[in-house]
Amino acid sequence: MKEFRGSQNYVASEELLRAANIAMVLQKPLLIKGEPGTGKTMLAEAISQALGRKLIIWNIKSTTKAQDGLYVYDVVQRLYDSQFGGQGVDDIEKYVKLGKLGEAFTDQEQVILLIDEIDKADLEFPNDLLWELDRMEFHIPETGRTVKANHRPVVIITSNAEKELPDAFLRRCVFHYIEFPDRELMEDIVRVHFPDIDKKLLDQVLEAFYKIRNLPQIKKKPSTSEIIDWIQALQHGGVDVRRIVKEVPYLGVLLKKNEDIDVLRRQWR
Amino acid sequence: MFTDFLYLLRRNGLKVSLTEWMALVEGLDKNLHNASFTGFYHLCRCLLVKSEADFDAFDRTFLEYFKDVPFQQEVSQELLDWLNKPEVLTDYANWDEIQALKNMGLSEEEIEQMLKERMEEQKEEHNGGSYWVGTHGMSVFGNAGLSPRGIRVGGQSMYRRAFRVAGERKFRDFRRDNTLDTRQFQVALRHLRQYSGLVDLPPTEFDVDSTIKDTAGNGGVLKVRYKRPRENTVKVLLLMDSGGSMDYYAQLCSALFQAVSKSGHFKDLKVYYFHNCVYGRLYQDPTLLSRNSVPTDWVLSNLPGDYKLILVGDAQMAPYELMGGYYGRSGREDGPRCGMDWLRLLKGRFRHTVWLNPSPRPDWGPYWSQTYDTIAQEYPMFPLTVDGLEESMKKLLSR
Numbered sequence: 001m002k003e004f005r006g007s008q009n010y011v012a013s014e015e016l017l018r019a020a021n022i023a024m025v026l027q028k029p030l031l032i033k034g035e036p037g038t039g040k041t042m043l044a045e046a047i048s049q050a051l052g053r054k055l056i057i058w059n060i061k062s063t064t065k066a067q068d069g070l071y072v073y074d075v076v077q078r079l080y081d082s083q084f085g086g087q088g089v090d091d092i093e094k095y096v097k098l099g100k101l102g103e104a105f106t107d108q109e110q111v112i113l114l115i116d117e118i119d120k121a122d123l124e125f126p127n128d129l130l131w132e133l134d135r136m137e138f139h140i141p142e143t144g145r146t147v148k149a150n151h152r153p154v155v156i157i158t159s160n161a162e163k164e165l166p167d168a169f170l171r172r173c174v175f176h177y178i179e180f181p182d183r184e185l186m187e188d189i190v191r192v193h194f195p196d197i198d199k200k201l202l203d204q205v206l207e208a209f210y211k212i213r214n215l216p217q218i219k220k221k222p223s224t225s226e227i228i229d230w231i232q233a234l235q236h237g238g239v240d241v242r243r244i245v246k247e248v249p250y251l252g253v254l255l256k257k258n259e260d261i262d263v264l265r266r267q268w269r
Numbered sequence: 270m271f272t273d274f275l276y277l278l279r280r281n282g283l284k285v286s287l288t289e290w291m292a293l294v295e296g297l298d299k300n301l302h303n304a305s306f307t308g309f310y311h312l313c314r315c316l317l318v319k320s321e322a323d324f325d326a327f328d329r330t331f332l333e334y335f336k337d338v339p340f341q342q343e344v345s346q347e348l349l350d351w352l353n354k355p356e357v358l359t360d361y362a363n364w365d366e367i368q369a370l371k372n373m374g375l376s377e378e379e380i381e382q383m384l385k386e387r388m389e390e391q392k393e394e395h396n397g398g399s400y401w402v403g404t405h406g407m408s409v410f411g412n413a414g415l416s417p418r419g420i421r422v423g424g425q426s427m428y429r430r431a432f433r434v435a436g437e438r439k440f441r442d443f444r445r446d447n448t449l450d451t452r453q454f455q456v457a458l459r460h461l462r463q464y465s466g467l468v469d470l471p472p473t474e475f476d477v478d479s480t481i482k483d484t485a486g487n488g489g490v491l492k493v494r495y496k497r498p499r500e501n502t503v504k505v506l507l508l509m510d511s512g513g514s515m516d517y518y519a520q521l522c523s524a525l526f527q528a529v530s531k532s533g534h535f536k537d538l539k540v541y542y543f544h545n546c547v548y549g550r551l552y553q554d555p556t557l558l559s560r561n562s563v564p565t566d567w568v569l570s571n572l573p574g575d576y577k578l579i580l581v582g583d584a585q586m587a588p589y590e591l592m593g594g595y596y597g598r599s600g601r602e603d604g605p606r607c608g609m610d611w612l613r614l615l616k617g618r619f620r621h622t623v624w625l626n627p628s629p630r631p632d633w634g635p636y637w638s639q640t641y642d643t644i645a646q647e648y649p650m651f652p653l654t655v656d657g658l659e660e661s662m663k664k665l666l667s668r
Contacts, residue, residue: 018308019315022301026292026316033321075485083489170319171288177321 010039010046011188019176020047026174029115029133029155031165034178037223040158044114047154054111056153058100060120066128069101069115070138071147092143101132102147110151119159126169134172181224183210193228194235204244205231211245212254217263222254229253274334278317281330285317292316454528457655460662461577462501462534474498504537505529506572506619510582511542511555518627521653522581525625539572545586546608547615565611569618577665578619581653583628584644591640612647623661624648 004020012020020043023030032040048055058069078095080086088094098106104113118126132138136149157173159165181189183206190202205227213221222230233250243249248264255261278285293316302308310331318327472495479494507529509522529538541551541563550562591608605611616622624644629652631637644650649664651657 015311018301018311022296022312022315025299025301026296028292031319075482079485079489167284167319171286173319174292174315175319176315177324 004047004050009049009192010042011185011192012043012046013179013181013185016043016176016178019174023156023174024154027152029157029173031157031159031170031173031175032178033159033175035180035221035223036160037225038178038180039224040178041114041116044112044156044158047156048112051112051154053154054107054109055114056100056104056107056111057114057116059116060118060125062120062122064121064125066125066132067099069099069129070132071096071098071102071140073097073140073142093145096140096143096145098147101129102138104153105136105138105147105149107153108150111153113153113155115155115157117160118157119165123166127166130168130172180213186224186227189224190227190231194231197231197235198241200241201231201234201244204241205234208245208248209254212248212264215263215267217267218255218260220255220257220260226254271334274330277334278327278330281326283318283323283326283330289317454525454655454658455531457658457662458528459534460659461503461505461665472497501534501536503535504576505535505539506568506576506578507538507540508547508551508578508580508615509540509542509555510545510580511552511557512544514583514585515627518583518653521627525581525653525658537576539568539576541568543582545582545590547580547611548608549611565614569614572618574618574620576619578615578622579661579665580615580622580624580648582624582626584624584626584641584650585628585631585637586640588636588639591643609643609647612644616647621665621667622648623664624650625653625657625661626650627653 004017004024020030032043034040044055044057047053073092074095074097078089078092082089101113104111133155136152137146139146186206186209187202190197190205209222209227209230212218230250230253233253234244237250239249248254251261251264255264275285275290293313296302296312296316297309302312313331314324314327318324474496476494476496479496480492483492483494484490507526509526511522515522526540530540541553542555542557543551544557547565549565550559551565551568552558553561553563593607605614626641630641630645649661651661651664
């Protein structure tokens with residue numbers, strides 16, 4: 001098994017790398033939690049790139065059911081075909097369409113399966129997947145076929161903690177909480193996006209950014225994606241480096257709430 | 270193999286099961302900790318802990334159990350003792366600009382390497398210098414130093430520059446017994462739902478999906494399917510204490526109010542305010558103006574008993590405000606005579622009641638805790654924290 005050491009476009013903390021490798025070796029799903037904007041979804045892409053494996057993303061919505069990930073039996077299409085004399089109506093297999101989980105199981109190579117924002121779904125959703133994720137197989141009663149994983153996919157699950165996940169599910173996962181990056185790590189992350197950024201500009205940006213984040217009154221704290229956008233705006237506008245901490249130009253890129261902008265204005269002056 | 274650790278974790282409230290423990294053993298077997306102590310810590314944490322809220326409890330337990338295990342660079346107690354002198358905090362006399370710039374340029378590995386070398390050379394106390402391990406100096410290790418980067422050895426974190434200290438409890442803020450923001454309250458409130466599907470109702474709602482599926486499966490001959498309507502049947506009556514000693518908790522209470530009113534998944538929500546204790550009238554806003562009030566009797570007689578009653582208050586008042594006859598006497602002969610009578614009436618009317626308390630039980634004398642205890646005997650009382658809220662929601666749903 002290859003080891004994941006971060007990739008060109010993704011800077012991960014030592015702990016995260018370790019958790020990812022532990023999950024891969026022990027063949028357990030890796031459950032990632034963390035503040036929005038800490039790169040939970042990006043991690044799966046980075047792993048798939050670094051290991052050279054295909055990435056299958058299953059985006060969870062509030063209406064998603066566990067069944068959708070396994071397979072869907074399209075009875076209505078079959079009925080149409082039977083009424084209008086289509087070919088191969090006898091073959092039920094033709095009307096069974098595999099979901100994302102099914103796809104990951106049947107792939108000829110080992111794949112990375114990302115189950116994104118699992119907490120969006122119904123409370124029972126994770127429980128319905130226990131068996132499938134444990135045994136990496138499921139049964140299709142309509143055709144009598146059992147779909148078994150050719151190669152155990154590397155499963156990565158992200159959650160925003162909107163709902164509690166059931167204990168039975170958690171017990172099977174390797175858990176990692178992505179902390180918000182500290183200044184040093186953030187410097188590395190910014191450098192990945194802007195390889196030749198001016199050192200002075202970067203220092204000033206980070207100074208202002210962490211100063212704002214540490215204000216307790218700020219409701220929606222700016223995250224990594226905001227700092228990237230902000231630097232882009234600053235570079236594009238050609239702002240004088242000395243003005244950054246003092247005036248915080250293009251503030252709207254960093255703070256998205258009116259109250260927060262007001263708080264900052266009051267604090268700064 | 271340190272099975273005691275498992276039991277210690279469980280004693281400290283971490284729900285570690287055998288599944289996770291076996292996974293840890295397997296992980297150690299496969300050398301996932303890279304034969305290092307830090308590696309072992311991370312391996313334990315990502316396999317045994319399943320929520321960032323438990324990280325702090327885990328860190329404490331881990332330190333407690335493994336505190337005698339020597340770290341890779343063992344620091345002698347003697348060294349720690351003289352490093353532990355935080356008194357001269359604001360002393361910048363030893364600041365050295367050139368040394369500071371030099372230290373900035375060092376990488377973590379270089380500093381660790383230097384520390385290792387120094388530990389072998391150093392035999393005595395050094396303070397204010399820039400080379401040895403010591404205090405108040407410009408060297409990259411030691412305590413209360415002025416160097417912009419470095420390793421802290423012993424003492425309290427003062428300038429928060431040290432980047433590697435074993436046993437720093439970073440996850441304290443995630444503990445669940447902290448009082449937190451609206452969002453977490455909302456999550457807790459989501460527990461408070463009782464779908465009518467669970468309650469026995471006749472299947473009256475047309476089920477489109479099942480009808481199509483079964484009809485198609487039936488060769489096109491119509492098969493109509495119905496399902497039970499699924500909606501939250503929970504109705505909530507929220508009574509909040511306002512003013513006086515509650516001003517201190519105003520922000521917390523407003524967070525709770527926001528969460529309750531925003532969650533919007535209740536079938537009905539009624540909110541009233543009171544001061545100290547419920548008496549003859551309930552107020553419609555926290556300013557407690559009598560023109561915006563309704564008689565408590567009206568609430569008692571008009572809201573059916575299946576409303577879930579949530580009272581929020583610190584339950585601390587002068588004993589006569591709760592038990593005395595001056596406040597809360599109703600006009601009727603057989604009516605309630607004091608605040609406690611009103612509370613009993615409410616409890617009798619509503620089958621599911623809880624009391625959320627933002628304040629801990631006062632421990633400065635029986636005079637202050639008397640009303641707290643009296644009310645706690647009558648109402649199940651929970652602290653107004655995320656944990657307490659979750660517990661109370663469970664209580665409200667129990668039959």
